[in-house]
Amino acid sequence: MHERRLANLLGAASLAVTDLVLAGTTEAGRVSASGAAALIVLADAPDLGVTELGRRVRLTQSAAARMVDGLEAAGLARRRRGEGRTVRVRLTPAGEDAVRDMLDARGSPLDGVLSVLDADERETFTALLAKLLARLYSEVGDADVMCRLCDRHCCVTGAVCPVGQAERDATGGT
Structure with missing residues (x-):
């Protein structure tokens, strides 16, 4: 029974931590959870294709394209043509600022949790x-x-x- 309790505690803690992380990042970036993940991914891997970006944030290609539309409309990312039909995505300066804000907002509640x-x-x-x-x-x-x-x-x-x-x-x- 102890192992099941441990697993249950891990599940509850991981869900609570996920909620804290997502609340901080989405609020700071004023984007969805997938949008926040996409911006953070692009900060480390600029010029990803839309399909690869979608894979990394667990979206289909069509959902990723719609998400990138929203990031472009918000002035956080921009598309540029690559080779052939490839479309690359890169952060704008506003997107870079949003990533810094999101990572700060993500870290603060985690630091608070760990303070015990x-x-x-x-x-x-x-x-x-x-x-x-x-x-x-x-x-x-x-x-x-x-x-x-x-x-x-x-x-x-x-x-x-x-x-x-x-x-x-x-x-x-x-």
């Missing part, structure tokens, strides 16, 4: 989360999808991203 942990607990929790994320990668199999709302800079500064490492381990990369 002392330094040793934070270190232990960091190691446990890294282990869980590596396991989750084996289920999801796509670091781009898993990290679509991540502040990648803070994850890799002075550390190794556990999701990126799990992907390298799985694909034989370095």
Whole structure:
């Protein structure tokens, strides 16, 4: 029964954290959850095609095209023609500002949640989360999808991203 309780607690905590993250990012960016994810993805990977952007934020190509329409209308992203029929998407300066605001808004409630942990607990929790994320990668199999709302800079500064490492381990990369 203890394992089931642990799983239930993890589920409740993950849902509450998701709600906090999405509320902060969507409010700060004044966009939908998929729009927020798209902007954050584009900040790290400019000039993605609409189809690839949609894949990373878990939208069909047609839904991704409509989302990009909305981001363009809001002045946050712009399309440009690539080779052949390819259309690339890039953030505008307003989109770059929105990403900074969204990542700040995402981080603040998370910092508040973690404030109940002392330094040793934070270190232990960091190691446990890294282990869980590596396991989750084996289920999801796509670091781009898993990290679509991540502040990648803070994850890799002075550390190794556990999701990126799990992907390298799985694909034989370095």
